[in-house]
Amino acid sequence: MVRKHSDMVLRLALAYVRNMADAQDICQDVFIRLFQHHPEFADQDHERAWMIKVTINRCKDMLRSPWKRYISAMERPELPIPEKEDREVVSAVLKLPVKYRIVIHFYYFENYSTAEIAAMLQYKEGTVRTQLKRARERLKAVMGGMEDE
Structure with a gap:
């Protein structure tokens, strides 16, 4: 599951929060939730949709947090795109x-x-x-x- 979805989850989180460190944290949280809750999926599309929905919800949670409202990153990390x-x-x-x-x-x-x-x-x-x-x-x-x- 991690190998199959980690790139998509990380890209989505990065697009949402615009910070690689936060995107990596969100990616980790999504997979922790996956392993904690053990959801049963009807098919591959359901599995992918669940991953996307949880990723978006975690991104929204992070952006709403009081910490994020008042603290901003000192510098933006370089995008890992060659x-x-x-x-x-x-x-x-x-x-x-x-x-x-x-x-x-x-x-x-x-x-x-x-x-x-x-x-x-x-x-x-x-x-x-x-x-x-x-x-x-x-x-x-x-x-x-x-x-x-």
């Missing part, structure tokens, strides 16, 4: 507000459809499409208006 161009894209995505970061992450990095994203986040599909459109517009502005990207 390609400079990919690192620039991920950095631009991380600058977006959370509602845009998450839909961009699910759509482009996890390859979910807008209907699947809407179901996971409990949004209407039209809302997800609107957030994707607005996120793309903001990314275009942040990255200097690359027309073909």
